[in-house]
Amino acid sequence: MGEAAGVASPWIRRFHPSADAPVRLACFPHAGGSASFYFPLSQALAPAVDVITLQYPGRQDRRHEAGIGDLHDLADVLVEELRPWTDLPLVLFGHSMGASLAFEVGRRLEREGITPVALVASGRRAPSRHRDEYVHQRDDEGLVRELKELSGTEPGVLGDEELLRMILPAIRSDYRAAETYKYRPGSDLSCPVHALVGDKDPKVTVDETRSWADHTTGPFELTVFDGGHFFLAPHAAEVNRILADRARAHVRSTAGA
Known part of the structure; x- marks a missing residue:
């Protein structure tokens, strides 16, 4: 588990602690995802970057806890959990639902006077670009079909009926949070935003991704990859x-100042 200021939290995973790193990266998993999805990323960036990953309830060691089906409520909780980790400059990175969640956490941090180094939003349309989606209302078979189509879940999990039955409530809760999320106009971000998208992603278009530029007063950059919703896997080296x-840019600017 993650531990900051001497306090362990079930919400934080820190796979490769980097005590001397000058900057920290906080990773927000996709709907149905767990902290371990980002283990390879943590390994790749350590020790130059101290990587922490959020672990939502309802999965792995938290499988007996109920999920939180409202993204705004989840963001409120995560701000409290992440506050002790803001002793270092913080880059926020989220994929799919995690991108919306990272954005909402970033907004809340900025309202407290804590400006993230940057937000990297992956595989998710801009907050103001709403779609009516109802995957969370499907029966279990329909939900599993969605997971198979997006190819973001381990095949071994999808083939294990007992394990699948155990994690489906958390996945449904995540989908409910992602699909019922409504952007609340107000203060957005002032930090740089870098949006990533797969050009064949059925969940988001390049145009919907480009609209992330409307949610920051800082610089905006867009990178389009060849691939679908989980383009992260084949393009891991470039995403890393x-x-x-993003982390090094902050270190350079601080050194220059």
């Missing part, structure tokens, strides 16, 4: 480089 560059 983008995240490392």
